[in-house]
Amino acid sequence: MGICLMKCCCSWLLLISLLCALTNDNEAISPDGEALLSFRSAISSSDGVIGQWRPEDPDPCNWKGVTCDPKSKRVVALSLTHHKLRGPLPTELGKLDQLRLLILHNNDLYDSIPTALGNCTALEEVYLQNNYFTGPIPSEMGNLFGLKNLDISSNDLSGAIPASLGQLKKLTNFNVSNNFLVGKIPSDGLLARFPRESFLGNLKLCGKQIDVVCQDDSGNSTGSGSLTGQGGKTGRLLISASATVGGLLLVALMCFWGCFLYKKLGRVESKSLAIDVSGGASIVMFHGDLPYASKDIIKKLETLNEEHIIGCGGFGTVYKLAMEDGNVFALKRIVKLNEGFDRFFERELEILGSIKHRYLVNLRGYCNSPTSKLLLYDYLPGGSLDEALHQRGEQLDWDTRVNIIIGAAKGLAYLHHDCSPRIIHRDIKSSNILLDGNLEARVSDFGLAKLLEDEETHITTIVAGTFGYLAPEYMQSGRATEKTDVYSFGVLVLEVLSGKLPTDASFIERGYNIVGWLNFLISENRAREIVDTSCEGVERESLDALLSIATKCVSSNPEERPTMHRVVQLLESEVMTPCPSDFYDSGSD
Ligand SMILES: Nc1ncnc2c1ncn2[C@@H]1O[C@H](COP(=O)(O)OP(=O)(O)O)[C@@H](O)[C@H]1O
Numbered sequence: 001m002g003i004c005l006m007k008c009c010c011s012w013l014l015l016i017s018l019l020c021a022l023t024n025d026n027e028a029i030s031p032d033g034e035a036l037l038s039f040r041s042a043i044s045s046s047d048g049v050i051g052q053w054r055p056e057d058p059d060p061c062n063w064k065g066v067t068c069d070p071k072s073k074r075v076v077a078l079s080l081t082h083h084k085l086r087g088p089l090p091t092e093l094g095k096l097d098q099l100r101l102l103i104l105h106n107n108d109l110y111d112s113i114p115t116a117l118g119n120c121t122a123l124e125e126v127y128l129q130n131n132y133f134t135g136p137i138p139s140e141m142g143n144l145f146g147l148k149n150l151d152i153s154s155n156d157l158s159g160a161i162p163a164s165l166g167q168l169k170k171l172t173n174f175n176v177s178n179n180f181l182v183g184k185i186p187s188d189g190l191l192a193r194f195p196r197e198s199f200l201g202n203l204k205l206c207g208k209q210i211d212v213v214c215q216d217d218s219g220n221s222t223g224s225g226s227l228t229g230q231g232g233k234t235g236r237l238l239i240s241a242s243a244t245v246g247g248l249l250l251v252a253l254m255c256f257w258g259c260f261l262y263k264k265l266g267r268v269e270s271k272s273l274a275i276d277v278s279g280g281a282s283i284v285m286f287h288g289d290l291p292y293a294s295k296d297i298i299k300k301l302e303t304l305n306e307e308h309i310i311g312c313g314g315f316g317t318v319y320k321l322a323m324e325d326g327n328v329f330a331l332k333r334i335v336k337l338n339e340g341f342d343r344f345f346e347r348e349l350e351i352l353g354s355i356k357h358r359y360l361v362n363l364r365g366y367c368n369s370p371t372s373k374l375l376l377y378d379y380l381p382g383g384s385l386d387e388a389l390h391q392r393g394e395q396l397d398w399d400t401r402v403n404i405i406i407g408a409a410k411g412l413a414y415l416h417h418d419c420s421p422r423i424i425h426r427d428i429k430s431s432n433i434l435l436d437g438n439l440e441a442r443v444s445d446f447g448l449a450k451l452l453e454d455e456e457t458h459i460t461t462i463v464a465g466t467f468g469y470l471a472p473e474y475m476q477s478g479r480a481t482e483k484t485d486v487y488s489f490g491v492l493v494l495e496v497l498s499g500k501l502p503t504d505a506s507f508i509e510r511g512y513n514i515v516g517w518l519n520f521l522i523s524e525n526r527a528r529e530i531v532d533t534s535c536e537g538v539e540r541e542s543l544d545a546l547l548s549i550a551t552k553c554v555s556s557n558p559e560e561r562p563t564m565h566r567v568v569q570l571l572e573s574e575v576m577t578p579c580p581s582d583f584y585d586s587g588s589d
């Protein structure tokens with residue numbers, strides 16, 4: 001945990017100090033403005049829209065999305081939809097007691113709807129649909145006597161619908177569909193008036209509005225049910241964002257997202273893994289070439305705790321597992337979010353486990369415990385390419401970089417062309433390229449994105465962590481193909497050449513991401529300038545060839561992108577130095 005939070009905090013400190021540098025004099029702002037600033041700071045990323053909310057303004061009345069009463073200067077409307085706002089709603093919003101319209105639908109807001117919203121007694125319309133709100137609908141919303149429209153559909157709200165909402169006499173539109181609500185729909189108030197379309201797609205609601213008989217009236221009808229029909233948000237996060245990357249806040253997106261998931265999942269996480277494997281865990285090993293009995297491994301797993309964490313990402317936490325005989329593994333712990341996919345999951349894992357290739361990270365086996373999935377991979381002592389490029393002090397020289405690119409290309413080409421069934425990686429990025437002791441690349445996490453997508457309704461949250469790597473058509477359609485992997489690979493090449501993250505601040509400031517920057521440099525006929533100035537040994541010819549390959553890979557038209565097979569051919573014929581393995585003394589490590 002410490003590692004992850006530190007990683008996160010560093011970027012945040014940086015960001016915060018940047019923001020502070022921009023806004024150093026702090027004159028008093030109106031209380032409504034203060035409440036909105038709390039909102040701004042709760043939002044960890046967006047498309048940049050709230051970046052222009054300036055704390056030094058006397059009131060928030062000219063801020064984007066904010067409307068004030070012209071006389072009193074009190075805030076009467078907050079309206080920001082489709083802005084990728086990501087974060088919780090702060091309690092301070094409860095101070096906006098003149099707020100009539102709260103319109104924040106189609107964002108990435110999460111956590112519970114604050115009960116303090118019940119203090120905004122002027123509210124007439126609340127639109128929070130298509131976010132990721134969890135927890136119950138606050139019964140305090142029953143205090144909003146002026147409320148006419150309430151749409152909180154397509155979130156992850158749970159619990160019962162509070163009876164207090166039945167008191168809302170003015171309510172004419174009401175929609176709680178596509179949530180995880182349970183229990184009886186209150187029948188004694190006005191809620192009886194609303195049609196079944198207001199309630200559809202919930203985990204287990206009952207009542208005459210939806211023609212479902214409640215088992216009894218004591219609220220005993222709750223329980224776990226089928227989750228089918230909850231996938232309505234597929235692809236929503238993917239809506240194109242490439243053109244309008246305006247905000248500084250975007251920089252933190254990648255780091256943040258992993259940590260958010262970590263936090264979210266971490267709530268059910270225990271200090272050690274012992275609890276995972278106590279009571280009915282079973283180990284399945286692939287390849288059959290490892291000399292351990294299930295109980296050896298389980299015994300070892302029980303000793304793992306926070307000290308052994310080596311990383312965390314969108315899928316969970318990674319531990320280092322050293323066996324007595326000197327073998328070392330990386331254990332990826334994925335908290336189980338959903339029962340019932342076990343058999344599907346196992347079948348897919350068998351397929352992934354059967355794949356073995358020099359440039360892929362071996363999946364050695366898995367442990368299926370009641371609370372989590374534990375995937376056992378070979379441990380790669382060189383860590384991830386992401387760390388090697390962006391975090392470690394020492395620089396990778398040119399030949400090493402080229403060699404890494406070639407390894408990654410071969411691993412990916414194997415998945416695309418030599419596996420049966422073919423495997424689309426879906427999550428190519430530098431943290432999924434791991435390095436062995438000789439700095440040779442290995443592709444990791446192949447097939448995992450698909451696996452977890454199918455398991456969890458928040459499928460795209462995982463993909464969001466990969467923001468800068470996504471092909472434009474993927475962002476629009478949410479459909480992964482080999483060509484979307486090729487695009488991500490192209491971004492990866494640019495990242496390796498430039499030593500900068502795809503959404504590095506220096507690109508964003510100019511209104512680009514790394515691909516936009518490349519295209520700009522090409523138009524100015526100075527594409528070579530994309531290369532990391534601190535990289536030693538750059539060879540012009542292979543650089544030109546690499547740039548030309550990368551440019552094809554990141555073409556916005558998928559048809560124009562080469563296959564990975566072709567990429568490998570091009571790399572070998574035009575880029576490769578005669579015998580790359582000669583550059584390393586293979587005895588080190
Ligand atoms: N097999 C492995 N060997 C060594 N380190 C690993 C291994 N797998 C993962 N890691 C480390 O754990 C981190 C988190 O991995 P992961 O959960 O896949 O998240 P992500 O790929 O999103 O960073 C990686 O960035 C890497 O540093």
Ligand SMILES: *[C@@H]1O[C@H](CO)[C@@H](O)[C@H](O)[C@H]1NC(C)=O
Nearest residue numbers: 091092093094095116118119
């Ligand atoms: C909401 O109202 C309650 C009761 O009046 C008060 O205790 C609470 O502090 C208020 N919350 C906010 C955020 O204004």
Ligand SMILES: *[C@@H]1O[C@H](CO)[C@@H](O)[C@H](O)[C@H]1NC(C)=O
Nearest residue numbers: 153154174175177178197198
């Ligand atoms: C509620 O929202 C869902 C989409 O989430 C929509 O299909 C349904 O028609 C809406 N119901 C009403 C009554 O507007």
Ligand SMILES: *[C@@H]1O[C@H](CO)[C@@H](O)[C@H](O)[C@H]1NC(C)=O
Nearest residue numbers: 215216217218219220221222
């Ligand atoms: C709830 O339902 C279960 C079985 O459906 C039953 O055994 C139990 O007694 C019920 N509890 C109450 C409080 O009615």
Ligand SMILES: [Mg+2]
Nearest residue numbers: 313431432445
């Ligand atoms: Mg990974």
